[in-house]
Amino acid sequence: MPPEPQPRIETRTVATVSIAVVVVGLAGGIFVVDFGSATPEPVGFDETVSVGLTLEDELRLADEERFDARIELPRAQVFYSQYPYVVGYYGVDSFVANQRQPTHEQRFGFPNTVYVTEYTDTGVELNDEQLPVTEFAPNWIAAEEAFYVVDSDARTTSGKAVLPFETRTSAEAFVDEYGGDVIDWQDMLDRPVEVDDAGAVRDRTEDQRRDANETVETRDSLLKRPVSVVVGEDEPTVQSAVAAAPPNTTVRVPAGTYREHLEIDTPITLRASGDARIVGDGNGTVVTVTANRTALAGIRVSGVGDSTPGPTVTDGHAGSNVGGGGHNHGDADGEDSWDAEIEDDYAQGDAAIEASGAGNVLVADTTIDTDAAGIILYASPGAVVRNTTVVGSENYREGHMGVVAMRSPGVVEDSTFVGGLDGVYTHRSDGIVVRNNRMRDNRNGVHLMFTSGALIDDNNITTEETAGIYVMTGPERNALVGNEIRDAETGISVGGTNSYVAENVLTGNDLGLRIEATASIVERNIIADNRDGVETWALLPTNRVTHNDFVGNERHVAVSSGRLRVWSYDGEGNYWEGAIGTTDGTVVQRPYTPTDPIDGRLHRVDGTGALAQAPALSALAGFQGAIPGMRADEVIDTAPRCAPVHAEWFERTGRTDIEPICRSGGDTPAET
DSSP, rough: OOOOOOOSOOOOOOOOOOOOOOOOOOOTTTTOOOOOOOOOOOOGGGEEESSSOOOOHEEEHHHHGGGGGGBBEEEEEEEEEEBOOOOEEEHHHHHHHHHTTHHHHHHHHOOHHHEEOOOOOTTTOOOSSOOOOOOOOOEEGGGGGGGEESSSOOOEETTTOOOOSSSSSHHHHHHHHOOEEEEEEHHHHOOOOOOOHHHHHHHHHHHHHHHHHHHHHHHHHGGGGGGGBBBBBBSSSSHHHHSSOOTTTTTEEEEEEEEEEEESSSSEEEEEEEEEEEESSSSOOSEOOOOOOOOOEEEEOOOOOOOOSSSHHHHHHHOOOOTSSOOOOSHHHHHHHHHHHHHHHHOOOOOEEESSOOOEEESSSSSOOOSSSEEEESSOTTTEEEEEEEEESSSGGGGSEEEEESSSOEEEEOOOOEEESEEEEESSSTTEEEEEEEEEESSSSEEEEEEOOOOOOOEEOOOSSSSEEEEESSOOOOOEEEEEEEESSSEEEEOOOOOOEOEEEEESSSEEEOOBBBSEEEEEEEEEOOOOEEEEESSOOEEEEESSSEOOOSEEEEEESSSSSSSTTTTOOOOEOOSSSOOSSSBBBBOOOSSSSTTTGTTTSHHHHHHHHHHHHHHHHHHHSSSSTTTTTOBBBSSSSSSOOOHHHHOOOOOOSSSOOOOOOGGOOOOO
């Protein structure tokens, strides 16, 4: 990556403010603002708190770095009046769009100082993809002093780009070559801008599904290899048949019990014909694979040894969340050491099937009975585990994982994991897809460690000891979509940044959803009948939480200390059982604060609805909602929906009488 732009030497006139800064403890690397009476200087962009899901652009930068390209996407950084950290935006239009949100000022205060990266004297050109490429890194400039090229050919990976320049002459020179218009800062602030962060991440999720389909289809082609050896006819044992088979052929295993351990170091397909069982002697791993493009299909595996990492390892890692927002294990060196220790621990032990250094492996239609691990994938990217059942130890402390994916992104789908530590455990397996599985009676259903860009999709998870899905250790861009989780201690616990949590059904858990992630989108989830619906730990109010249905929870939201969280966006928030007030047919006109002692009880206690409608309390709610800083440590929905998002779920579960109900003419719903 190119070096960070450095501030110019000359002094620029920008708005300043004198405020006292409250420093909140965070992980290192974030710049804390102390305005005093001086104009703040720009900081390195990696010292800012980046907002929104526009990191698609940053991903492209990381990819292009391999080819020594200097792609320089426009960025902005903002010093706010009531926010103690510098906020970084990928794109000037991203800042403009965010600051127009009705609740933006409530969370951050006023933008006192804004800097943008400018392209004068950088030798900027557009590459074949119309991305800006420069010879020299851009410098920071005060936003009101720049000239902005809009509607040119320049693009980011997610749309049109706005490029700032220090002089009108340099801006016009860019327009002469690439088209567009030149405007000033005031026109930029008034310009219509649409930034659809949620749309971008939904598209990315669809791309991941499509890519996973292609991966599965490619691995399934391994099942079409011609049969070269039949066990019992051509060779007496499965191991001798494997040794005799030419590469890229199939070893057919007829029905029967084969008491042996296998080592597969040639790319073959081992496929059962009938009820074929490979049974180990109760010691060690039963099937070891070291060859790329190996496939195992239709086999039953048992007789696995009982060597596991043990309960001490389990106790040491179960509740940790490095970089996740709520718990911190200290400095980077300590984190790296901790990471290495976990990798060493969880990659150890016996397994029914272990693939080590074997890429593009397929395990399909397989049944495993084990007191240790089911499948260990170590440094084996591209693996597909499909339609496989792993039954582990009833006592998770005595077992291991259903699938361990250690530095092994791939696809785990249509499988069942019962008992043992975690159904699927991932470690530095960026981009893994875990979908359409059934998991129950584990410690965790899906457990992501140091894994970014994963898609956890459409899994059915029940009765987990710790969490249905646990995302920890500071990852980025994970999508948890369409999962149904019930009767767990915690439904979903999500850490890191730029997460996407959508369309999940979280019911009957002690805690439905724990949010430790920042700069994330949480939308269209059903959070019902939990003891606590959502517990939010993230100190930075950068998450978008909208269009979720909250119903039947003893407490809808529990909150840690931190800045005010506003859970509405573009004039709509969430559906809350208990929100009450007149409606315009779409939203309730009275803000709802689930962390408030009155609002938080409206759905559970008779008579609180009338109290909440009292003129004095309604006025106070409006006053507190309008003044920045008055609702610290709280969550407020300024535009609660008057009808559920998932009406079909409410119909199916017989909850159609829940108030408030949208009505024309702004009628007041009955008291709950």
